[in-house]
Amino acid sequence: MKNLTTILIVDDSLIFRKIVQKCLEGEDDIQVIGSVRNGVKAIAFIKQQRPDLITLDIEMPEMNGIQTLNAVQELNANNEALPPIGVIMLSAFTKKGADITIKALESGAFDFITKPEGNDQQKNYSTLRRQLLAKIRYFTSRRIASQNRQSIPLPKPKEVVPEKTEPNEPISLITQTRFKAILIGVSTGGPRALMTVIPDLCQRTNIPIMIVQHMPPKFTESLAESLNAKCRFQVVEAVDNQQVKHQHVYIAPGGKHMVVRKKGADAFIQVNDDSPVHGCRPSVDVLFHSAGPVFGKDAIAVILTGMGTDGTDGLSILKRRGVFVIAQDETSSVVWGMPGSAVRAGLVNDIQPLDKIPESIANVLKRV
Template sequence: MQLIDDSAVVRGLTRRWLTGVDGVELVVVSTDGMQGVADATKVRPDIIILDVEMPRMDGLEALPHLRRAAPNAKIIMASTLTHKGANVTISALSKGATDYLPKPEASQLGGAEAYRDALIEKIRLFGKPEEAKRPFPAPMPLRPASVKPNEAPRPALKIPSKPELHKPPTRWTRPNAIVVASSTGGPQALQAVLPEICKKTDLPILVVQHMPPTFTSILAEHLNATCKHEVAEGQQGEQVMRNRIYIAPGGYHMFVEKKGATPTIGLNQDAQVNFCRPAADVLFNAAAKVYGAALTAVVLTGMGADGCQGVATIVDQGGRSIVQDQKSSVVWGMPGAVFNAGLAHSVHPLNEIADAVGKSLHGVMS
């Protein structure tokens, strides 16, 4: 792999962190984007950790040159948790970067265990393509959340020994909302899918993308520039309206609740669910309580199994579920978990997801 970073502190720490890590070899370290492109041309690395803010040539400028120099490399943007860093990172993801790493300021790197662990995890994941395509197991037992407070617990849904598509409901209910979950590879997937879904429906769309604060607001800004719907982070107490896309703010769980007859957005900072906040399961379970069968769920590329439990609740209520296929996913964890649990009504490549959503709104599942 290759590291491109102008900070001597970061370069030194990264060398130390990766020394002795099984299966990881740091073959070249570059001090800025210009040198990084020259080095990549020579060594053709399989993974590149690319700093965002650098002199001479920053990460966004270097990205297309690196893509040409090492066309098969997985490029991970290392970005500080600032407005500028987040903005450049989201732009880079839309222009071919594979993933990103939220990086603490250089003065805080001495204790950056979380950054170190995430760095090693992503290197291992993208260094083994078969791991990126491996579906993560669904949570066991998979029990849909209760919809009525005093309702007796329902039996756990049976996990099929041989995964297959879930049989669609015999009675179709026209959806009143769409919920979407994504993680690793999600920003690129959302930028491809959401503008197309907006062309097919005016239904409200509620999205959980695993991202830290600042990044989710920048993601919403970028999506707002390309979607027909208005896109913004969800705000506590606001009504869920048509022609709107609500992005769960980083650091907060987003859910839907009824205030009178009107669905409204709720936010909280309760404990992480599936090691995430926001978590898709929180949104999906809450939306199922509000919308019942009148709900379509979409699960896109992402690591882990977040969203699977929530899809179980949605399917149990008669709602629809659509997942991204393995080949087009950066990581087939989240959609793979739904499929392996027997909860997916249909599976599609990324470029067919919007059409599948459009068909599901008219009672067609294919």
């Protein structure tokens, strides 16, 4: 018997609510249990009939998407005995929509989908349906995995006298290292993961950081702006022929691949419109493949939460050059697709929970 995922649709457009509902009809593992036009009605509905997952519009009257998300998070916090309600944001393909979506993802939304805007209505419908089904099922698989881990009885710990522990050492800046770059690949759950890792990492090193986050145009720009406000480094959406410099973070622009090339003694970023790789543009594999000849073994590769297997092929190239690879662990990942694929391929040197990854990178940076 398949696990049934119950859905509440929240959008101020009746037409769009009906489109989302039609996308989910006929699936024996998904059931729409409600459809409401704003956040106020959504919270009232949840208190009467709790869904597993909400599809949530961003701009609505009375209570907007961010306010509704915060209210759902509060309900989750007050009902810890129950599985948390997940949220998939449905965003307009605009700069304002992108800014709000990044804020929602940082606040704990599971993922987002941009509302299709093309002239081909059938193609729009097919795209929306495909994305909805994929992300709902990833959410469900993540929830099942979490429940299975919690259901495994742990052995009773032996009674031991606790050792004295030293207070946590303050973060220190590593100014001397042979390493020339940190390469990061991430997808679903990325904005929140990056908000945990990057500001901390920028306090520990000066070397440049290059990030591929699976996102469409406008959204990577908003992500860069949000991270830039929180980091010691300058965080930018990468542009073509940009020199790679210390104390900078470069995020691949949405809808384009980012590669790194060597010109003389310096490294430069190039962006291109080459075909998607594994359905992704930007692609982690494309960055990783290009970085091998430029940095050799003097790079650290990090693979964080995300759907699919992007990054695994590129890591195989980097590993042959002696690059140290760190992966996020399954428990702290929103989706353990990309890091799990790298681990199963035997390409990972160190597996860490998200909040320990900056420290793990710092330990590698100290090596001769």
